[in-house]
Amino acid sequence: xxxxxxxxxxxxxxxxxxxxxxxxxxxxxxxxxxxxxxxxxxxxxxxxxxxxxxxxxxxxxxxxxxxxxxxxxxxxxxxxxxxxxxxxxxxxxxxxxxxxxxxxxxxxxxxxxxxxxxxxxxxxxxxxxxxxxxxxxxxxxxxxxxxxxxxxxxxxxxxxxxxxxxxxxxxxxxxxxxxxxxxxxxxxx
Amino acid sequence: xxxxxxxxxxxxxxxxxxxxxxxxxxxxxxxxxxxxxxxxxxxxxxxxxxxxxxxxxxxxxxxxxxxxxxxxxxxxxxxxxxxxxxxxxxxxxxxxxxxxxxxxxxxxxxxxxxxxxxxxxxxxxxxxxxxxxxxxxxxxxxxxxxxxxxxxxxxxxxxxxxxxxxxxxxxxxxxxxxxxxxxxxxxxxxxxxxxxxxxxxxxxxxxxxxxxxxxxxxxxxxxxxxxxxxxxxxxxxx
Numbered sequence: 001x002x003x004x005x006x007x008x009x010x011x012x013x014x015x016x017x018x019x020x021x022x023x024x025x026x027x028x029x030x031x032x033x034x035x036x037x038x039x040x041x042x043x044x045x046x047x048x049x050x051x052x053x054x055x056x057x058x059x060x061x062x063x064x065x066x067x068x069x070x071x072x073x074x075x076x077x078x079x080x081x082x083x084x085x086x087x088x089x090x091x092x093x094x095x096x097x098x099x100x101x102x103x104x105x106x107x108x109x110x111x112x113x114x115x116x117x118x119x120x121x122x123x124x125x126x127x128x129x130x131x132x133x134x135x136x137x138x139x140x141x142x143x144x145x146x147x148x149x150x151x152x153x154x155x156x157x158x159x160x161x162x163x164x165x166x167x168x169x170x171x172x173x174x175x176x177x178x179x180x181x182x183x184x185x186x187x188x189x
Numbered sequence: 190x191x192x193x194x195x196x197x198x199x200x201x202x203x204x205x206x207x208x209x210x211x212x213x214x215x216x217x218x219x220x221x222x223x224x225x226x227x228x229x230x231x232x233x234x235x236x237x238x239x240x241x242x243x244x245x246x247x248x249x250x251x252x253x254x255x256x257x258x259x260x261x262x263x264x265x266x267x268x269x270x271x272x273x274x275x276x277x278x279x280x281x282x283x284x285x286x287x288x289x290x291x292x293x294x295x296x297x298x299x300x301x302x303x304x305x306x307x308x309x310x311x312x313x314x315x316x317x318x319x320x321x322x323x324x325x326x327x328x329x330x331x332x333x334x335x336x337x338x339x340x341x342x343x344x345x346x347x348x349x350x351x352x353x354x355x356x357x358x359x360x361x362x363x364x365x366x367x368x369x370x371x372x373x374x375x376x377x378x379x380x381x382x383x384x385x386x387x388x389x390x391x392x393x394x395x396x397x398x399x400x401x402x403x404x405x406x407x408x409x410x411x412x413x414x415x416x417x418x419x420x421x422x423x424x425x426x427x
Contacts, residue, residue, distance in 0.1 A: 013225045018218060022211065030206035047206060048214050053365075053427040055218045060228045060366035060427075065297030073298055073368035074427050081426065154298045157370025 007067035038129040050075040127177040139170035235362035246351035261395045263330030283384030290377035309376035313411035330395030341405015348409035352386035367425035379417020383410040
């Protein structure tokens with residue numbers, strides 16, 4: 001299923017394409033939301049808000065553009081809106097990220113492997129939530145979602161150099177946190 | 190060849206969204222109306238608004254400021270070629286700014302952020318350079334200019350009227366269509382609107398006085414980039 005084609009149909013007014021579009025975009029968008037917003041409740045709200053905005057602005061989708069990257073930009077814009085609102089009306093944030101791991105972890109394997117994966121995810125998630133939103137979003141798009149520097153720069157509305165710098169800062173922070181927790185860099189052939 | 194891997198390369202994949210969330214999204218979408226007018230249609234309307242806003246602004250200024258001519262009084266006496274060249278350059282400047290600010294780009298996320306920033310910053314100085322350096326004039330124009338407000342406040346008002354209409358038209362054209370870099374995009378839209386307001390002034394006002402040109406013509410053009418950056422981002426975000 002080609003998300004771009006489905007998005008083109010949806011942008012043209014074909015409401016029946018919504019289910020196909022949801023199926024095509026939701027796994028990557030949800031993953032992005034979880035990593036961006038941290039807490040699972042927040043991530044779900046962000047996902048819903050972003051999908052609603054995608055629906056409202058569907059006619060502004062440009063045929064031929066990547067629907068996924070366009071949707072990433074909407075998610076990020078929605079996330080920034082929510083941060084701005086939260087800054088105006090601060091609420092007590094729960095420091096624990098435990099809820100996130102239940103949503104994040106789907107790692108079949110041995111109990112030992114699952115434990116390792118869980119510990120790793122905990123450290124990474126905690127460190128991601130600790131760093132600035134700019135560094136976090138650049139790292140997620142570049143290193144986790146696999147966008148190129150140019151694509152990530154377009155989604156984030158900044159320059160390629162800025163994206164590289166932000167992702168590098170995030171990567172260094174994560175590496176330091178993992179090394180502090182006893183994880184070693186693996187060197188292989 | 191040895192390669193270096195970090196545990197970060199083997200992060201577990203996040204889960205898929207819960208089914209309950211999907212039904213929530215579906216219900217919310219079903220209740221929310223969405224405009225189906227494409228950006229292309231809205232951009233075409235915005236471009237039609239450019240000559241219309243200039244015409245209405247100039248006509249309106251004749252009504253608001255009695256005795257103010259629709260076009261500069263020395264239009265028929267001024268040397269044709271330098272005037273046409275200058276007008277063409279000003280139109281090109283405003284047109285390029287409009288293009289950079291409005292174009293959706295191949296990714297549908299607008300022009301590159303650096304280009305938007307350069308546009309927002311460069312329009313006013315270039316406009317000033319084109320209108321202040323060796324300003325065009327004739328004896329007829331100089332005589333008429335002596336009766337103008339020394340600071341060019343009526344000119345600033347005309348520029349404001351034309352610019353605000355265009356800023357509104359550009360904003361409506363890109364309403365909810367700018368998920369990335371909305372502030373840069375808004376500033377570039379403001380600069381474009383200011384550029385067209387400057388064209389309107391060039392067509393109407395024969396002033397050559399530095400202070401008049403600076404306060405009445407260049408300052409409003411510069412102010413629009415700032416006005417756009419402040420007023421438009423909310424409208425542009427999805």
